[in-house]
Amino acid sequence: MPSSCKDIRAALATCLQQSDCVMVHRNTPADCLRPPLKDTLPTQCLQLIRGYGECKRGLVDMRKRFRGNKPISTSKELEGESGGQLYAGKSAYEGSGPRGSDGRDDAEYEKYVRNDGIEDVRKK
Template sequence: MPKYFEGKEESNRPCAALREDLKQCLLESPCVKIDKKTPRECLQPNTRIDQDCRELSQAFFECKRSLLDMRTRFRGRKTQY
């Protein structure tokens, strides 16, 4: 279920909702606010981000990976949520 993406216009890009949710979650994490790291640095292992952000990161990875999977030619792209 999209948490941060609600109320925004839909994008034609694949995985756009997950990307937006992950971006907002990382920007609100203690890693960015307190430690003053970039969101990219916060995605590294052993950093202080919420479990929700970790799960969004994994879901975004799975969505992007499904774009390259040749089996999706027959099955169709996975839904975003």
């Protein structure tokens, strides 16, 4: 469990090393994390700082003592890929027989165009 924050820590270290605060202005990463220089960091680094703080706080949080911290999944989100669903269950219309593309029975519903020009469905 103590190693659950090592991946976000490594991502934060990489982000700090590539920031202008370290590369251009030649400050140490520890100095860049303190308030006067912290405002000059890119948004991604600030998000990683906050995430790392929440991860460390989760190590001592008694509500998470059995499950531990959630794994950090940064690769798909940073590359712009969407994982589909945001929750663990399967979708409501997945594999439920021969239905239309929206999961409804085509025999029960008809498509129509509303007054504002948007296509919608309603019961027959």
